[in-house]
Amino acid sequence: MSSVQSFKGLRRNISLAIGVAAAALFAASAASADSSNLTAANALTEMSPGWNLGNTLEAIGAGTQPFSVSQETAWGNPAATQALMTRVKAAGFKSIRIPVSWKQYADSSDTINAAWMTRVKEVVDYARAADLYVMINVHWDGGWLQPTFANEALADARLTKFWTQIGTTFKDYDDHLLFAGTNEVMVTGDYSTPKAEYCQVQHGFNQTFVDAVRATGVKNTTRWLVIQGFNTNIDHTLLCNSTLPTDTATGRLMMEVHYYDPYNFTLNTGGKIWQWGSIATSPANTETWANEAYTDAQFQKMKVNFVDKGVPVILGEYAASLRTEYDATGIYRNYWNKYITGSAFQHGMVPVYWDNGYLDNHQSGLFNRGAATEGFPATIDGIVDAAK
Structure with missing residues (x-):
């Protein structure tokens, strides 16, 4: 281990000790903490980088619904803990x-x-006790948010009901808590350019979300709300979501997109594409598109159309899967993760890494959640260092 790595490890251990003490002090007053004064101007530096507690509270259980006990371990991850949140903060997120x-x-x-x-x-209080900004959403949730005219009335009614209950529960929390209305809304299986119908209904879901939250009052009247682009695809977002929902609060909406390009490198773990970018040495194992220049161009679109107009942007998910059968030390994975983080940050977007919780090959986990330790310190350091 190098002296730099030793110093970073010592720094994190000191931060962890401080974080544990702070968490104990915070636990009794999470809902009444002073406002963070989060603004469009400081959101990037206040929130970057971010981390996903993936495949946990959105895990769908087996058996008869509705459930009365948590299904968060249904997909193989341990239950969320204060120790994990404190470790994530100490790592630099x-x-x-x-x-x-x-x-x-x-x-x-x-x-x-x-x-x-x-x-x-x-779980929100765990994160707040660790002094993390927090975003909660209505995730895939079984796929009931289909953006079609046939499904619109049912989905809008349910979305209103859910966000009224969520908003009421958290109405006294300060600006460290953000709400995100939906996740990757699309017609299931249709990745093509969305029809006008789909755009209209998905935009309506965003409006329903904003209206429901604002109606719950107290701090929700001005809470930052995160609006999703269509299927969180950058180009589809520009097509469907150039106009934001109307809002009774001025300048309190953010936009969210995700980024997993090129798919054959990041997620298609059964393929032979395992190198990426300018450091690639084998054309046969490198995708022919979605390199550094493409990434920068895509993120520039979000900067010009949203960030430069005073609308903060959340890059809510991005990750490259581990491919140890080809890249034992994760050189290309680390390079992609660091580049995407850095480009997002330089284009004014808050990068929020998708950690699915698993440290095995073909997965994207960063932390050993059960032990609350770092699983891939070099990957973590690359992400944290790039968001500066």
Whole structure:
């Protein structure tokens, strides 16, 4: 281990000790903490980099719904803990995105089980106790948010009901808590350019979300709300979401997109594409598109159309899977993750890494969640250092 690595490890251990003490002091007053004064001008530096508690609170359980107990371990990850949140903060992350499933805990009238709401609140409080900004959403949730005219009325009614309950629960929390209305809304299986119908309905979901949250009052009247672009695809966002929802609060909406390009490198772990970018040495194992220049150009679109107009942008998910059968030390994975983080940050976007919780090959986990330790310190350092 180099002296630099030793210093970083010592720094993190000191930060962790301080964080544990701070968490204990914070636990009793999470909901009443002073406002963060989060603004469009400082959101980038206040929240970057971010980290996803993926495949946990949004995990869908097996069995008869609605559930009255947490299904967060259904996909193989351990339950979220204070120790994990404190470790994430000590590693250098400033914000956490917590994907959440709600429908599997709701009755036929869409009333969310009280025990589940309490558990979500507990996990949010863990993150706040670690001094992290927090984003919670209505995630995939079984796929009921289909953006079609046929499904619109049912989905809008449920979205209103859910966000009214969520908003009421968290109405006293300050600006460290952000709400994100939906996740990757699209017609299931249709990755083509969205029809006008799909754009209209998805835009309507965003409006429904904003209206429902604002109506719950107190600090929700001005809370930062995160609006998603269509399927979080950058080009589809420009097509469908150039106009933001109307809002009773001025300048309190953010836009969210995701980035997994090129797919054959980041997610297609059964393929032979395992190198990326200018450091690649084998054309046969390198995708022919979505290199550094393409990435910069895509992120520039978000900068020009949103950031430069005073609308902060969240890059809510991005990650490259581990490919140890080809790249034992993760050189290309680390390079992609660091480059995407740095380019996003330089283009004014808050980068929020997708950690799915698993440290095995073909996965994107960074932390050993059960032990609350770093699984890939070099990858973590690359991400944290790039967001400066």
